[in-house]
Amino acid sequence: xxxxxxxxxxxxxxxxxxxxxxxxxxxxxxxxxxxxxxxxxxxxxxxxxxxxxxxxxxxxxxxxxxxxxxxxxxxxxxxxxxxxxxxxxxxxxxxxxxxxxxxxxxxxxxxxxxxxxxxxxxxxxxxxxxxxxxxxxxxxxxxxxxxxxxxxxxxxxxxxxxxxxxxxxxxxxxxxxxxxxxxxxxxxxxxxxxxxxxxxxxxxxxxxxxxxxxxxxxxxxxxx
Amino acid sequence: xxxxxxxxxxxxxxxxxxxxxxxxxxxxxxxxxxxxxxxxxxxxxxxxxxxxxxxxxxxxxxxxxxxxxxxxxxxxxxxxxxxxxxxxxxxxxxxxxxxxxxxxxxxxxxxxxxxxxxxxxxxxxxxxxxxxxxxxxxxxxxxxxxxxxxxxxxxxxxxxxxxxxxxxxxxxxxxxxxxxxxxxxxxxxxxxxxxxxxxxxxxxxxxxxxxxxxxxxxxxxxxx
DNA sequence: CCGGCAATCGCATAAAAGTGTGACTTTGTT
DNA sequence: AACAAAGTCACACTTTTATGCGATTGCCGG
Numbered sequence: 001x002x003x004x005x006x007x008x009x010x011x012x013x014x015x016x017x018x019x020x021x022x023x024x025x026x027x028x029x030x031x032x033x034x035x036x037x038x039x040x041x042x043x044x045x046x047x048x049x050x051x052x053x054x055x056x057x058x059x060x061x062x063x064x065x066x067x068x069x070x071x072x073x074x075x076x077x078x079x080x081x082x083x084x085x086x087x088x089x090x091x092x093x094x095x096x097x098x099x100x101x102x103x104x105x106x107x108x109x110x111x112x113x114x115x116x117x118x119x120x121x122x123x124x125x126x127x128x129x130x131x132x133x134x135x136x137x138x139x140x141x142x143x144x145x146x147x148x149x150x151x152x153x154x155x156x157x158x159x160x161x162x163x164x165x166x167x168x169x170x171x172x173x174x175x176x177x178x179x180x181x182x183x184x185x186x187x188x189x190x191x192x193x194x195x196x197x198x199x200x201x202x203x204x205x206x207x208x209x210x211x212x213x214x215x216x217x218x219x220x221x222x223x224x
Numbered sequence: 225x226x227x228x229x230x231x232x233x234x235x236x237x238x239x240x241x242x243x244x245x246x247x248x249x250x251x252x253x254x255x256x257x258x259x260x261x262x263x264x265x266x267x268x269x270x271x272x273x274x275x276x277x278x279x280x281x282x283x284x285x286x287x288x289x290x291x292x293x294x295x296x297x298x299x300x301x302x303x304x305x306x307x308x309x310x311x312x313x314x315x316x317x318x319x320x321x322x323x324x325x326x327x328x329x330x331x332x333x334x335x336x337x338x339x340x341x342x343x344x345x346x347x348x349x350x351x352x353x354x355x356x357x358x359x360x361x362x363x364x365x366x367x368x369x370x371x372x373x374x375x376x377x378x379x380x381x382x383x384x385x386x387x388x389x390x391x392x393x394x395x396x397x398x399x400x401x402x403x404x405x406x407x408x409x410x411x412x413x414x415x416x417x418x419x420x421x422x423x424x425x426x427x428x429x430x431x432x433x434x435x436x437x438x439x440x441x442x443x444x445x446x447x448x
Numbered sequence: 449c450c451g452g453c454a455a456t457c458g459c460a461t462a463a464a465a466g467t468g469t470g471a472c473t474t475t476g477t478t
Numbered sequence: 479a480a481c482a483a484a485g486t487c488a489c490a491c492t493t494t495t496a497t498g499c500g501a502t503t504g505c506c507g508g
Contacts (some may be wrong), residue, residue, distance in 0.1 A: 097365060100365055101361075102361065121354070124355060125354025126354050126355075126361050127354045128352065128354070130341075130345070130349025130350050130352070131348060133360075134326065134350035136357075136360060137326065137360070154454060154455085156454070157454090157455095164425070167425045169493095170494070179455085180456075180457055180458085182458055185457095185495085185496080187455080188496085189496080189497070189498095192496080198496070199495080199496080200494095201388070201391045204425065205390075379484090380486095393464070393465090394464070403486070403487085404488085406486085406487050407488095409465085409466080410485085411486095412465085412466085413468095414484095416466080422466070423465080423466080423494090424466090
């Protein structure tokens, strides 16, 4: 990783492609493996060039960049992909991010910054147009906590609810809190009443929806 | 919001503070309300200056920037806050983001970019140092690992599970899918088996954790 | 001092969920 | 043709949940 950064560019617009290609080519420290108008031969391209960084447009004839992305990341997980597109809607941004994109630039990004982005991404950064970054941040910003539940449920009732949300049975909750199972029943009865539900499941779903989640707020938890 | 952008700067390091303050001051379109070495009078400062943008260091004597942030956002939700710090650990980044920070720059950011960030954030962007952005992206990037659940559960089993996740009772699910309640039992039995759980709640929690979440689930009343 | 509320516990009963076992049909694969 | 997997349905039986109707004990504010 001390050598030149090998780059592939996918962009269907000819002018833009050639413009960026020229810049990449002319930049010391970068090697342009190829600049293609479509991503249909992505597997071959990857095998031939084994790029460090891929600049990937989303809207291209044939296979889209979003479809190609998972292929790239599954074949060469270490290859860094920067989306380079005109779309800044949540749907596409998140699909790209989830699929492993490391950068997301809008096409109005100045050429110099695109070049910079290639270096950035190659050394472990994630260059993003600031408007895109905003979308991403908003996604797990704790929404203006409108905790209607905050003073709706008493402290003890919240304890019980948390128990439910951990998948505990009445017995386990009773055990955990050192109270009788009948007490647990009573509390749950009251919780259901206040929450306007009538089953464990509904209570849990509502509790989560209502921002009650005692884990990371509003973020889709993932593991492995 | 047609005029100059009012900025407050909090930074305990004198040289840095004065350096940035000078730049902010000298930039057309920006008005520096004040540059403070600590955030202890944050409430007063806000009332006096009503800034559009706050540049906020994290490590300061007295109250930290992370403590001040929620105060700022609760008093003036529309005020944009850019963290300006040396810390790039996950913990601090996420605390800041959750609390409503709109930008996050490391202190090695070139002064010109800091200035640019102020404009960026004011017009709705989220300027971030690319290494910070990477941390954020990684957080909800689905690891290349193929979902084990993907082909673990059959199509029908997934239907049933989705039913559970919507808070449906067996009867409702049966109804919904036009099958008998015993069939639902059978499927659920198999789902529990494959998911290694033994209750509705656990199944739902696991399903959500495992990345299955089909988003908003309408909480439907029960049929009793 | 009283009334209300949170928290505790008990008993009883009906409804729902969980489990064991077995079976028939369709569809697709070997 | 034989087989496996998926989907369908049926009983029967145990556990958990959900709910109705009490009751007792503190504690707080008027």
